[in-house]
Amino acid sequence: MSPGKRKPDLPSLMFAEQPDGSYVTSLRGLAVLREPLLNKGTAFSSQERAELGLEGLLPPVVETLEEQVRRVYVQVRAQSTNLLKNVYLEALRDRNEVLYYRLLSDHLREMLPIVYDPTVAEAIRTYSYQYRRPRGVYLSIDDPGGIERAFKNLELSPDDVDLIVASDAEQILGIGDWGVGGGAGIAAGKLAVYTAAAGIDPARVIPVALDVGTDNEALLNDIAYVGNRHSRVRGRRYDDFIDAYVTTATRMFPGALLHWEDFGPSNARRILEKYTGRICTFNDDMQGTGAIVLAAMLSAVRVSGTPMRDQRIVIFGAGTAGIGNADQLRDAMIRDGLDHDTATRRIWPIDKQGLLIDDMTDLRDFQRPYARPRDEVTGWPRGERGISLAEVVDRVKPTMLLGTSTAHGAFTEKIVRTMAAGVERPIIFPISNPTERIEAMPADLIRWTEGRALIATGIPVEPITYDGVTYAIAQANNALLYPGLGLGVVVSRARRVSPGMFQAAAEAVGGLVDVSAAGASLLPQVDNLREVSATVAVAVANRAAEEHLARTTLRDTIQQVQDAMWQPKYRPVHGNGR
Ligand SMILES: NC(=O)C1=CN([C@@H]2O[C@H](COP(=O)(O)OP(=O)(O)OC[C@H]3O[C@@H](n4cnc5c(N)ncnc54)[C@H](O)[C@@H]3O)[C@@H](O)[C@H]2O)C=CC1
Numbered sequence: 001m002s003p004g005k006r007k008p009d010l011p012s013l014m015f016a017e018q019p020d021g022s023y024v025t026s027l028r029g030l031a032v033l034r035e036p037l038l039n040k041g042t043a044f045s046s047q048e049r050a051e052l053g054l055e056g057l058l059p060p061v062v063e064t065l066e067e068q069v070r071r072v073y074v075q076v077r078a079q080s081t082n083l084l085k086n087v088y089l090e091a092l093r094d095r096n097e098v099l100y101y102r103l104l105s106d107h108l109r110e111m112l113p114i115v116y117d118p119t120v121a122e123a124i125r126t127y128s129y130q131y132r133r134p135r136g137v138y139l140s141i142d143d144p145g146g147i148e149r150a151f152k153n154l155e156l157s158p159d160d161v162d163l164i165v166a167s168d169a170e171q172i173l174g175i176g177d178w179g180v181g182g183g184a185g186i187a188a189g190k191l192a193v194y195t196a197a198a199g200i201d202p203a204r205v206i207p208v209a210l211d212v213g214t215d216n217e218a219l220l221n222d223i224a225y226v227g228n229r230h231s232r233v234r235g236r237r238y239d240d241f242i243d244a245y246v247t248t249a250t251r252m253f254p255g256a257l258l259h260w261e262d263f264g265p266s267n268a269r270r271i272l273e274k275y276t277g278r279i280c281t282f283n284d285d286m287q288g289t290g291a292i293v294l295a296a297m298l299s300a301v302r303v304s305g306t307p308m309r310d311q312r313i314v315i316f317g318a319g320t321a322g323i324g325n326a327d328q329l330r331d332a333m334i335r336d337g338l339d340h341d342t343a344t345r346r347i348w349p350i351d352k353q354g355l356l357i358d359d360m361t362d363l364r365d366f367q368r369p370y371a372r373p374r375d376e377v378t379g380w381p382r383g384e385r386g387i388s389l390a391e392v393v394d395r396v397k398p399t400m401l402l403g404t405s406t407a408h409g410a411f412t413e414k415i416v417r418t419m420a421a422g423v424e425r426p427i428i429f430p431i432s433n434p435t436e437r438i439e440a441m442p443a444d445l446i447r448w449t450e451g452r453a454l455i456a457t458g459i460p461v462e463p464i465t466y467d468g469v470t471y472a473i474a475q476a477n478n479a480l481l482y483p484g485l486g487l488g489v490v491v492s493r494a495r496r497v498s499p500g501m502f503q504a505a506a507e508a509v510g511g512l513v514d515v516s517a518a519g520a521s522l523l524p525q526v527d528n529l530r531e532v533s534a535t536v537a538v539a540v541a542n543r544a545a546e547e548h549l550a551r552t553t554l555r556d557t558i559q560q561v562q563d564a565m566w567q568p569k570y571r572p573v574h575g576n577g578r
């Protein structure tokens with residue numbers, strides 16, 4: 001990321017945005033070309049080249065942004081693997097952010113899987129090898145006093161920051177602990193989507209890698225590893241470090257939304273619960289995911305005709321995302337007429353010890369509300385790992401099966417066929433990422449259910465044709481939701497992120513889908529992400545206002561959302577006359 005040195009009132013800045021949207025800069029020559037938010041490369045006009053001392057430093061041709069996009073598109077495609085494409089794109093982002101985001105916007109469907117899920121997982125695994133330039137700030141648990149210094153070194157003023165994405169990288173997607181590269185890589189990937197999908201201004205965000213050590217032996221013993229070389233710190237020191245981050249970030253940037261990403265299950269919910277009532281914050285794995293899954297579920301309910309209150313939901317993988325999803329599905333069943341206990345009892349959570357039962361001694365706090373009563377399962381056969389998914393599916397006859405386990409292939413043909421024998425339109429969402437963690441591939445699910453399954457996945461999947469029908473597979477990835485949520489928070493300047501704002505977001509996405517055709521996707525296509533994000537932002541901002549959480553007046557929310565979206569286009573650049 002490039003610090004947002006664009007304030008008109010600070011004379012020392014490298015460049016400042018003028019009221020007409022143009023930039024004035026004190027930089028000259030190569031320094032202009034090295035500033036990714038200012039650099040236009042061959043698109044600098046001859047007048048700009050003269051004013052900014054660029055004459056002779058660029059090839060003579062003056063190109064348009066569109067012509068540049070054509071070239072970089074060819075260059076990306078020439079890279080032989082997705083990882084190399086990712087590396088190429090990160091380098092492009094470092095030298096010309098407008099061009100990078102314009103390329104992403106013009107080719108969203110193709111580029112998103114490269115800068116984000118699933119290729120971001122590969123980039124994270126190889127972070128220390130591919131490392132070229134830093135992005136954002138790196139905060140170390142060994143130097144809590146350095147938090148303020150790091151933020152200060154960005155030279156931003158209090159109202160320069162809209163959004164901070166932080167990760168301690170203990171559970172990166174479904175690939176586990178990836179230390180400093182995990183934190184830096186996932187925060188950067190999430191932010192690329194924020195801007196490409198919702199026009200969050202890339203100059204007004206900060207990615208934060210919280211380096212608390214790593215328990216990944218391969219990293220600790222890798223000579224190239226660029227993070228703290230000790231095991232993960234836990235307990236009081238960890239909590240104090242997180243607290244120091246929150247306190248410093250909110251004091252220095254009081255308007256910023258704090259986004260938590262890819263924390264481990266022992267910390268994710270704890271941290272959210274501690275801060276959610278005090279500051280403007282959310283956990284994407286729990287809440288963003290919960291809302292996008294709910295949106296897909298609302299579409300599935302429309303197709304199947306079975307109302308929310310009659311659903312029986314098996315959740316395989318009762319961790320951060322699994323129970324985050326459970327909360328929002330349960331609340332949707334309550335809104336559909338069930339009382340709290342009845343709705344809770346419509347959910348069967350399964351984790352490593354099998355079906356979760358209330359007298360188990362190793363339950364996590366957040367799993368406990370959903371654990372099944374012991375007397376309900378008397379006589380159910382137990383395997384080595386408790387009451388199995390197969391057993392639960394056989395007995396419960398679920399209408400919905402959600403996969404948030406990271407257990408590749410866990411939804412076997414036998415289990416899926418058993419489920420499909422008990423329900424006309426089985427709703428099956430294997431949303432674990434990346435591809436190597438998915439519980440079942442959609443083509444198999446369609447085959448095993450003769451096309452009856454209503455499917456959503458976390459990864460992008462190409463349409464599948466079966467028996468004359470083409471099935472568009474919904475991508476139930478929080479990327480379809482959090483960018484619009486963030487934009488809605490920015491536009492409304494919300495004080496908090498409330499459950500009602502996630503509900504509004506889910507319903508807004510659900511409302512964009514037409515599921516009447518056979519094989520229709522349960523969610524909007526990724527190509528329409530900007531429209532989806534704008535719709536979500538409007539719904540979220542309006543809900544914030546209704547709940548008296550907005551700190552600004554919304555007169556025309558639709559227009560305010562449009563106006564707030566940063567566009568990947570070049571602005572005129574002038575020298576400051578020095
Ligand atoms: N599509 C989306 O938008 C999102 C997808 N996810 C995916 O969900 C998965 C889980 O992520 P988190 O909840 O953050 O991780 P987590 O570590 O909090 O939860 C995973 C849970 O699955 C359990 N588990 C692991 N192996 C299992 C097995 N063989 N059988 C039953 N349970 C098993 C673990 O014990 C843990 O409780 C990841 O693959 C992640 O990529 C997470 C967030 C968003």
Ligand SMILES: CC(=O)C(=O)O
Binds near residue numbers: 174433477
């Ligand atoms: C998509 C996402 O946030 C995850 O898999 O963790």
Ligand SMILES: [Mg+2]
Binds near residue numbers: 173262285
């Ligand atoms: Mg995540």
